[in-house]
Amino acid sequence: MLRPMPTSEPLPLRERKQQRAREQIVTAAFELFAERGFAAVTVTDIAERAEVGRTTFFRYFGDKQEVVFSDEQAIVEKATTRFRAAPPVTDLAGAVAQLRAIAVELCRELTVDGEHYRRHERLLRENPELRDRSGRKFAGLRDVFRATLLDRGASPEVAVLAPQVALACYAAGNALADGDPDRLAGAVDDAFGRLRGLAR
Amino acid sequence: MLRPMPTSEPLPLRERKQQRAREQIVTAAFELFAERGFAAVTVTDIAERAEVGRTTFFRYFGDKQEVVFSDEQAIVEKATTRFRAAPPVTDLAGAVAQLRAIAVELCRELTVDGEHYRRHERLLRENPELRDRSGRKFAGLRDVFRATLLDRGASPEVAVLAPQVALACYAAGNALADGDPDRLAGAVDDAFGRLRGLAR
DNA sequence: TGCGAACTGGTACTCAGTACCGTACCGGAC
DNA sequence: GTCCGGTACGGTACTGAGTACCAGTTCGCA
Numbered sequence A, B: 001m002l003r004p005m006p007t008s009e010p011l012p013l014r015e016r017k018q019q020r021a022r023e024q025i026v027t028a029a030f031e032l033f034a035e036r037g038f039a040a041v042t043v044t045d046i047a048e049r050a051e052v053g054r055t056t057f058f059r060y061f062g063d064k065q066e067v068v069f070s071d072e073q074a075i076v077e078k079a080t081t082r083f084r085a086a087p088p089v090t091d092l093a094g095a096v097a098q099l100r101a102i103a104v105e106l107c108r109e110l111t112v113d114g115e116h117y118r119r120h121e122r123l124l125r126e127n128p129e130l131r132d133r134s135g136r137k138f139a140g141l142r143d144v145f146r147a148t149l150l151d152r153g154a155s156p157e158v159a160v161l162a163p164q165v166a167l168a169c170y171a172a173g174n175a176l177a178d179g180d181p182d183r184l185a186g187a188v189d190d191a192f193g194r195l196r197g198l199a200r
Numbered sequence C: 001t002g003c004g005a006a007c008t009g010g011t012a013c014t015c016a017g018t019a020c021c022g023t024a025c026c027g028g029a030c
Numbered sequence D: 001g002t003c004c005g006g007t008a009c010g011g012t013a014c015t016g017a018g019t020a021c022c023a024g025t026t027c028g029c030a
Helices: A013-036 A043-050 A054-060 A066-085 A092-110 A114-126 A128-151 A156-177 A181-199 B013-036 B043-050 B054-060 B066-085 B092-110 B114-126 B128-151 B156-177 B181-199
Strands: none
Touching: A013 A043, A013 A054, A013 A066, A013 A114, A043 A054, A066 A092, A066 A114, A066 A128, A092 A156, A092 A181, A092 B181, A114 A128, A114 A181, A128 A156, A128 B128, A156 A181, A156 B156, A156 B181, A181 B092, A181 B156, A181 B181, B013 B043, B013 B054, B013 B066, B013 B114, B043 B054, B066 B092, B066 B114, B066 B128, B092 B156, B092 B181, B114 B128, B114 B181, B128 B156, B156 B181
16 A cells, blocks of 8 residues: 655644544534434534544533534634735725625635535524524624724724624625525625615 | 502403512522622522522523513514504615614613613623624514515515614624713714715 | 412423543653 | 653533423412
8 A cells, every 4th residue: 555645744643633533523413413403412422423522522612512613613714814914994985895805705615615504504594592603703703803903093983883784794695695605605795785775 | 558559450460470570580680690790690599589499480581591681672672663663665775774763762772771781781791692692682683674674575685684784783883882871872873874984 | 169270399300511530642752 | 662741531420501290389260
């Protein structure tokens, strides 16, 4: 058997094991959620299928809900990085325009794996607690944008309102796309476009 | 002793008892939350101070979080009634204008008891789970507005976007008022006003 | 006064989440 | 190769939320 292609970073055994455990947990959890629904799956069930101890589950994820968002985490963080790197615009329309681009790009990344997106949206649709939690994630993103705008010298009003409006457009687009990954980015972009209609 | 002024509806004893139990629970809960914080209070603690059984607590409130929002419920429902009674405008700017008036009025009612509003906001500030739950409440209100707009023949885009934008303005105003009940309504109204700045 | 319905509080249970502890394993030094 | 320190692991035991069930009481009404 040939030696496997040496990956760019041959992670130490310990970390590889951890990464594998993490993946096993996520896989087991999504399987079980698909089979029985979120509420009918216990952490013990997940741990058993993932072949780890119940305690270990909580070492990787703060609570049962966190597993559902584990894959989104990295994508969302990329959006914050992107905004920090954007030119320092501080007026309302300018800030919203920047956030529009970020939001649309975020949508594209969230829907690269269409099937995963569908599963995720389905879980949110069926479980209010998960919708709540999703809201918290986006609120965190909004707060980062707010802080960044304040750092750039934007007025408190702009710093608060721009990310909040952007979040509204994202949410509106998400609702209008109705779970279809192919429509999300377009629907969100369209929602931003309609804001002009507010000027009368 | 004079007979107490006969209230408009002399509720039957049973319902008066229930109302009293409910009030005792709410009072006990807010006292305890103020003393120790939300997380450090157990349902058993609340039930004991309210002098009801633990089971009874769950008969009045679905879960521990619900108590925190019990007083807001009626006020929020009034907002939906008000919107349903408003003239049937279906364009984006018109719908947002109507929602602006509703939102500002809602703010006034939420802050009539300034001290209660402050306590409530403090709880939300310190407990992410409660912020999540508050988000769910407003999402429910948003969905009612959405359904009403659809009933009136508004396009799906307007029906979805207008309430979402209104919610964003409410949230922005809430953040800018920074827990001060006297500034809430003004800050929310101001947020709506700034939307014009989006037209460039 | 007495009957049916509804409310009450208690018991017992499941499950999420936390604290603690002994064990096993990895990484590095010799 | 071997030893050692740190870290991750899984098990046990606990608290507290929320649910199901049940027997006793109280209210509304005839």
